[in-house]
Amino acid sequence: MQGDGAGIVAGLAAREGRGIPPVNEFCRLRPRLRKPDFAGFFSYGSVGCCLLRSAPSEFSENELQPAGTCSSVVSPVSFFHKQVRKIDPSMSKAGSGVLKNRVFLPPHPNYLASSAIPREKAPGRSQGHGVEAGCAAEIPPKRHRRGEGTPASSRCMRRRRRPESPIWWSPAPASSGVEVEGGVALGVPFRGEFPPGGGFEGGMELNVPILSCSEVMERLKESQEMRSSDQQxxxxxxxxxxxxxxxxxxxxxxxxxxxxxxxxxxxxxxxxxxxxxxxxxxxxxxxxxxxxxxxxxxxxxxxxxxxxxxxxxxxxxxxxxxxxxxxxxxxxxxxxxxxxxxxxxxxxxxxxDQSPSNQKGVKVITSTIPIKSPQFAAMKSVNYLPNVLSKMEAEEHGAYVAIWLDDEGYIAEGPNMNVAFVTEQRELVMPHFDKILSGCTARRILVLAERLVLNGTLSRVGLCNMTVEEGKMVREMMLIGSGVLVKPILQWDESIIGDGKEGPVAQSLLDLLLEDMRSGPADVRTPVDLEPPIQRILLQVLGDLDTTFISDFMSSGSICRIISIGCSVL
Ligand SMILES: Cc1ncc(COP(=O)(O)O)c(C=O)c1O
Missing domain, CATH: 3.30.470.10 (Aminotransferase class 4, branched-chain amino acid transferase, N-terminal domain)
Incomplete structure (x- = not known):
């Protein structure tokens, strides 16, 4: 590695094994890597970066920065994040650059393929000396909190396709020639193998910063904003x-x-x-x-x-x-x-809201993950690892969830829901709650279902332990819980349940439950004040007649409503 930095170069190499170009190669290419070209290098969903310990002198700090100037960078990730936010929307794919002593380039081959720089013009095979680190990342779009303005760059990003999955390259020494597909580079989840020798050895020196409380808060905010989930x-x-x-x-x-x-x-x-x-x-x-x-x-x-x-x-x-x-x-x-x-x-x-998108019937399997002992199954503790593994097992088998049997072989429950059956005799039955979680939804359904007994749809409602064989012979089987509400089961392992279609009782129970949630009795519905109490607003308006207050309300469009309510109160 040359001391002047000439031997320390960012690479496009790893993915195709083309090697990491030395800095002179990079510099030779530099005239082609003008700003507009770099504009083709960056998309919100796919960016790459390589870190230079000491950048070649001819790279000025702003030279490759498409828009805005980052005065500091805490990590490549946050750099890119900042870049994403600062990018001029007209340069929709822009965003590679040099910052202080770091050069950022996209080593992702797909990325190159779609970039403005033809693949063959990208830096080619080299001896690969002196590469300090390289990583590529797919950066999720920034989410905005409610009430905040949405920067144009972000609006522009949102229209584009989201990344399929994040890909990270870990820091890898060029000499190792080892490709790493995804990584816990810089604290980000990692898939794939580390290079021999532990991954970071001989690669980028991972400088873990010591942060003040306010810096931690700043980073927590950044990391929160970078999450790809839509969950609010x-x-x-x-x-x-x-x-x-x-x-x-x-x-x-x-x-x-x-x-x-x-x-x-x-x-x-x-x-x-x-x-x-x-x-x-x-x-x-x-x-x-x-x-x-x-x-x-x-x-x-x-x-x-x-x-x-x-x-x-x-x-x-x-x-x-x-x-x-x-x-x-x-x-x-x-x-x-x-x-x-x-x-x-x-x-x-x-x-x-994360309510289930539909109430279509699903397939379930019998769980091979052991059920929790009754002492722990009946308690809603945070120890949900068996439940998680059971759900994962189901997903691995193309099923929605896996059903647990208890220590005596009776049907127990799902990983976060109870089960219910409609027998040939039109009885609605659920397993006893002594060895499983006593589901609030299931218990409420037992009450609501009495209406279906009254109208003759069901003959009886009750608790009864059933074997798997009995369970697979029923007219209808369903999952019940506050997450799924009522979800019909159409297939259990290889057995089709009933006629293999969503049954009428499951539908009626769902309707009863939804009605109960929207307009049930006061003991099941606790009101929450989500707006300032109207009386308080009225008192202010009518008592003070504060013109500023009124004009604020007029501009917000609320005044008509307040005055009409106010008049009726008066
Ligand atoms: C193991 C288990 N069983 C059943 C349920 C259903 O309970 P509820 O209807 O109160 O949501 C849950 C809910 O999370 C659960 O975790």
Whole structure:
């Protein structure tokens, strides 16, 4: 490696084994790599970078930067992220460059293929000396928080195709000649093999920065913004901070919380439907039972916890979504016992709607992952690894979920839902809840289904343990839970259930449940204030007659509504 940096060069090499070009090769190509050419090098979904320890002197800092100037760069990832945001939308594919002592180039061959620079003009085979590091990444589009303006660059990006999957190259020494497909380069998930010798040895020297609290927050925000998921986290309460935040970057829990490193925590959920929390109290009852089984003391009394949950939903302004909450042994130490934990911790988060896209019937299989013992299955603790593996097993077999059998061979439940059957005698039956989770939705369905007994659709509703053979002979089989609501099962392993079509009882139960969620009795629907109380607004308008206030409302279009309500109140 030459000391002047001439031997340290970014490469396009790895993917096609073309080697990493030395810097003189790179410099020779430089006239062709003018700014407009580089404009072809970058797309939001596919960028590449290589790091130069010391850039060739003829590269000026701004030379290859298409738009804007980054004054600092914390990592290539954040550099690209910044670039994505700063790119002039007219240079829609722009975005490669040199920043301080780093050169960024796209080593992704697909990328080259679609870039403005013909493939053959890209730097070719070389001796590959002195390459410090190379990585390529697919950068997800930046998401914007509600209420924020959307930069033109981002709007432009959004129209483009999303990356199929992220691809990362790990830092690899050129001399190793080892191609790495994907990697945990710079803290990003990694697929594939590391080069011999541990991956980073002889490659890029991984300089892990020591960050101040504000830098950590800044990075958390960046990392949050870079997530490709469309999932919106609208509000979070934490008893550690003692408040609610609507900033997803601040939705964190302490590392030494025993729920994190020991799984000593319980959780529950409640659906938010049209501004109401559905079955909150039943879920809270189960939450407290789980807490007691897990020997976790409540940090507050039940009514305070309930009020915190309602206020968190209120702060989220979410009309349709899901509330999830956890009780943990709390932060303390890294021992097993929670005796060193200062106080149990309570967390809650509001997630935007993730309701099932359709109620079409599905296939299930019998799980080979062992079911949890009754003591743990009946408790909604955070130990969901068996449930996760069971779901993954199903997906690997082209099924929706895998069904567990209990220790006696009776049908138990799914990984996050209960099961129900309609027998030949038109009975709606579910397994007893003593060895499985007592599902709030399943229990509510048992109540609602009485209406189908009254109208003659069903002969009876009840609990009954069934064998697999019996289960496969039924008229209808369905999954029931607050996530799936009611989902018909059309096939179990190789057996077709009923006539292999979605059955009428499953449909009727779904309709009853949806109606209950939208207009059921007060004991299953807890209202949440999602807007400032209208009385407060009216008092202000009518009492103060503050013209600024009124004109604000006029411009927001709300004044007509307020005045008409105000008149009727007066
Ligand atoms: C193992 C298990 N069974 C059943 C259910 C269904 O319970 P619920 O109807 O309260 O959502 C769940 C819910 O997450 C679950 O995790």
């Amino acid at each position: 986290y609208l509000a979070m309460y934490s008893s550690i901070s003692g408040g609610i935040t609507t900033d997803p970057a601040a939705m964190v829990i302490p590392m030494d919380d025993h729920m994190v490193h020991r799984g000593h925590g319980v959780f529950d959920t409640a659906t938010i439907e049209d501004g109401y929390l559905y079955e909150l109290d039943n879920h809270l009852d189960r939450f407290l039972r789980s807490a007691s089984m897990a020997k976790i003391n409540l940090p507050f009394d039940l009514s305070s916890m309930r009020s915190i949950l309602v206020q968190t939903v209120s702060a989220s302004k979410c009309r349709k979504g899901s509330l999830r909450y956890w009780l943990s042994a709390g932060p303390g130490d890294f021992l097993l016992s929670s005796s060193g934990c200062h106080k149990s911790a309570f967390y809650a988060i509001v997630i935007h």
